Amino acid sequence: xxxxxxxxxxxxxxxxxxxxxxxxxxxxxxxxxxxxxxxxxxxxxxxxxxxxxxxxxxxxxxxxxxxxxxxxxxxxxxxxxxxxxxxxxxxxxxxxxxxxxxxxxxxxxxxxxxxxxxxxxxxxxxxxxxxxxxxxxxxxxxxxxxxxxxxxxxxxxxxxxxxxxxxxxxxxxxxxxxxxxxxxxxxxxxxxxxxxxxxxx
Amino acid sequence: xxxxxxxxxxxxxxxxxxxxxxxxxxxxxxxxxxxxxxxxxxxxxxxxxxxxxxxxxxxxxxxxxxxxxxxxxxxxxxxxxxxxxxxxxxxxxxxxxxxxxxxxxxxxxxxxxxxxxxxxxxxxxxxxxxxxxxxxxxxxxxxxxxxxxxxxxxxxxxxxxxxxxxxxxxxxxxxxxxxxxxxxxxxx
Numbered sequence: 001x002x003x004x005x006x007x008x009x010x011x012x013x014x015x016x017x018x019x020x021x022x023x024x025x026x027x028x029x030x031x032x033x034x035x036x037x038x039x040x041x042x043x044x045x046x047x048x049x050x051x052x053x054x055x056x057x058x059x060x061x062x063x064x065x066x067x068x069x070x071x072x073x074x075x076x077x078x079x080x081x082x083x084x085x086x087x088x089x090x091x092x093x094x095x096x097x098x099x100x101x102x103x104x105x106x107x108x109x110x111x112x113x114x115x116x117x118x119x120x121x122x123x124x125x126x127x128x129x130x131x132x133x134x135x136x137x138x139x140x141x142x143x144x145x146x147x148x149x150x151x152x153x154x155x156x157x158x159x160x161x162x163x164x165x166x167x168x169x170x171x172x173x174x175x176x177x178x179x180x181x182x183x184x185x186x187x188x189x190x191x192x193x194x195x196x197x198x199x200x201x
Numbered sequence: 202x203x204x205x206x207x208x209x210x211x212x213x214x215x216x217x218x219x220x221x222x223x224x225x226x227x228x229x230x231x232x233x234x235x236x237x238x239x240x241x242x243x244x245x246x247x248x249x250x251x252x253x254x255x256x257x258x259x260x261x262x263x264x265x266x267x268x269x270x271x272x273x274x275x276x277x278x279x280x281x282x283x284x285x286x287x288x289x290x291x292x293x294x295x296x297x298x299x300x301x302x303x304x305x306x307x308x309x310x311x312x313x314x315x316x317x318x319x320x321x322x323x324x325x326x327x328x329x330x331x332x333x334x335x336x337x338x339x340x341x342x343x344x345x346x347x348x349x350x351x352x353x354x355x356x357x358x359x360x361x362x363x364x365x366x367x368x369x370x371x372x373x374x375x376x377x378x379x380x381x382x383x384x385x386x387x388x389x
Contacts, residue, residue: 005235007228018384019222045227045382046253079340083285083347096285098342127255127315133378134255137315139336163336163347169311198253199224200382 018199020044025193031056031186037195038175040129045200047126049176051193052119056185057112060152061088063120063144064112065181067104070136070166070173076101077167082108084160087144092155105164107178109144112185115151119191120144124164129173136173138164219387223247227382234259234374239270239365240383245324247385250361252318254381256303258368263287263308264337264346265373267301269318270365271329271354282350287343302346303368303375304337312338313379324360328353 022044025035040047057064069078079100085092087109099106111118122142128134143159150156176195180187225247228238243250258265264286268275278298284291303314316335323329331352339345364383368375 005228005230005238007226007238007240016223017220018224079338081285081336081338081345081347083283083290083349094290096290096347098345101340125253125315125317127253128313128378128380131378133311135309135312135338137255137313137336137338139315139317139334141334161334161347161349163315163338163345165309165312165338165340167309167340198222198382198384200227200380201224 020197022195022197024195027187027189027191029189031188033186034177034179035187035193036175036177040174040176041197042130042172044197045128046198047129047173048196048198049124049193050196052121053107053110053191054117054119054188055110055112055180056188057182058185059113062111062113062115062146062151062154062156063087064110064185066107066110067179067181068107069104069177070168071171071175072177073166073168074103076103078102078105079165080106081163082160084162085158086155087158088154088156090150090153090155092158105138105166108142108160109158110180111144111146111156113151118144118146126173132170132172135169136166140164221387223385223387225383225385228380230375230377230379232377234376236374237365237367238375238381239363241363243362243364244385245360248322248388249386250320250323251384251386252364252381254301254316254318255313256301256316256379257308257313257376258303258305258373259376260305260368260370260373261307262305263344264302265305266299266369267303268367268369269298269300270367271361272359272363274356277356278352278354280350280352282348284346284348286346299369300333300350300352301366302335302337302348304339308337308344309340320361326358328355328358329361
């Protein structure tokens with residue numbers, strides 16, 4: 001029998017904060033190739049990561065990428081879909097694409113070469129990260145603006161709306177790793193990732 | 202107090218910060234499914250509403266849409282959106298309240314749509330603006346969907362006191378573990 005779910009607000013009128021900082025990492029002067037949030041508390045309903053990243057890809061292609069993984073899973077359990085403008089392309093164009101199945105989720109457009117000393121920005125939300133019944137889905141907005149029509153002949157700016165799927169319904173997310181891709185291309189100083197927890201009760 | 206030049210001084214002087222983002226209520230679908238979810242008696246003590254949802258229904262089409270009803274009304278809605286799916290990417294403008302696209306029974310198992318719906322100034326006596334972003338993931342190239350939507354509810358201006366979500370199609374239900382979390386945002 002279908003259940004008509006009508007939920008009257010039980011709000012007590014005494015608000016408590018439902019959005020809390022869990023941890024923040026800021027890259028120091030020596031750079032950092034991998035940033036890991038480990039031992040993520042299981043006391044929230046949803047997670048949000050807000051970040052700015054600058055890489056050190058040597059070029060001539062101006063922008064690099066980063067890989068996002070959960071629970072150190074390096075098998076082919078990830079897939080992305082993208083709606084956005086192209087990066088490392090000229091002239092810029094709108095496009096939609098599927099990436100994967102792969103061994104990580106992409107974060108795109110991490111500016112690298114010296115001619116692009118800008119930070120990319122992203123916000124990603126992960127609902128039900130503690131669930132042992134659901135695959136984990138990311139909803140991400142990211143962008144990069146390098147204040148130049150082209151760098152080394154490439155369009156180096158872009159903006160994207162993305163989804164990502166980690167095909168693991170059995171395990172809660174306990175760690176998140178974001179790794180700069182490319183040999184000897186660590187994230188540069190002042191890159192920062194902030195992990196937030198959103199309460200659901 | 203404004204400076205008169207379009208600049209505004211930050212007024213917090215180090216005192217205890219107000220709670221600006223607060224859970225109002227939530228709903229999780231049980232094992233029998235739910236033909237709709239409705240939040241009633243939404244308090245008018247916040248400035249904005251933010252709803253996040255994790256959804257899947259038992260229809261058999263890719264990315265079934267869902268109906269948003271405000272204060273019991275299904276009329277006076279409009280939406281402008283861009284949508285990317287297996288059939289391509291397109292933008293459109295329509296006068297209806299088909300706002301949410303959900304994963305369905307033909308999606309990869311255990312995969313639920315992730316979405317966010319934001320309604321600023323929901324207690325004001327003006328038309329309501331709505332911003333929605335919604336992703337339906339899948340491990341195929343044929344059943345995913347990315348949706349960005351700007352909506353408006355142009356009914357007789359009134360504070361929003363209820364929100365209802367109904368999957369499209371006769372007898373269609375949201376399945377177990379689907380959930381909604383409604384938050385209030387305060388700006389002062």
